[in-house]
Amino acid sequence: MSAGARDGRVRGDRQKAALVELLEPVVGESGHDLEDVAISQAGRRRVVRVIVDADGGVSLDDIAVVSRAVSKALDETDVLGGSPYVLEVTSPGVDRPLTEPRHWRRAAGRLVKVAFTQDEQGPAETVEGRVVAADEAEVRIEVAGSERAFPLSGLGPGRVQVEFRRIEADDEEGETHGH
Incomplete structure (x- = not known):
């Protein structure tokens, strides 16, 4: 340079x-x-x-x-x-990394993916689940049907996962088409 x-x-x-x-x-x-x-x-x-x-x-x-x-x-x-x-x-886009406690708190209900490391020497575990809640010390994520608490200090930058909802057949049948 x-x-x-x-x-x-x-x-x-x-x-x-x-x-x-x-x-x-x-x-x-x-x-x-x-x-x-x-x-x-x-x-x-x-x-x-x-x-x-x-x-x-x-x-x-x-x-x-x-x-x-x-x-x-x-x-x-x-x-x-x-x-x-x-x-x-x-405003921040969906691709903004979740790094601060307020980012995690605002992602409640969203599907996220994040690397979690128990300690500095241990391997990182990739966690994918739905954010339940967050505070200054930890993030609670529902992973495979059970809620787990992760210390914020062990989490890397999280990423919100884009979800596409399939339109259910029931929703289509319930619409009035003017017939």
């Missing part, structure tokens, strides 16, 4: 840290959690992507409220310098 690239990355890391410091309380005031901030270049402009989440999810109205508050905060500071930027406020 060249010295210029390294300097650019350090500057970007500092800028991201400054953005997180600025925006965390702004997003928090709206009842949301700041999950991540990403800055990327798009031609002459930068794209500032602010990812937010909340218990119960994030609606389009929530996104609008957070977007206005973040935009105001950015306008009142020079953390981005003078160059133009585009602001995107979004």
Whole structure:
């Protein structure tokens, strides 16, 4: 890596840290959690992507409220310098890794896959099941019909599994077709 690239990355890391410091309380005031901030270049402009989440999810109205508050905060500071930027406020996608207790709590009822290691020397066990509940110390997952408690410290990043529900024949027969 060249010295210029390294300097650019350090500057970007500092800028991201400054953005997180600025925006965390702004997003928090709206009842949301700041999950991540990403800055990327798009031609002459930068794209500032602010990812937010909340218990119960994030609606389009929530996104609008957070977007206005973040935009105001950015306008009142020079953390981005003078160059133009585009602001995107979004919620995390289904592919976001579950790493924090709040991520696991918000995944209650969802099918997940995660690596679990009892200790640092032991082999990892791949666990697939439905999240029952989570707190700051453990995640309870229903695996093969029985509930198991896993210490959060032994879990790798979890992934929500996409489920496709088959339309049941009973649902189709129950519909009125105007005959």
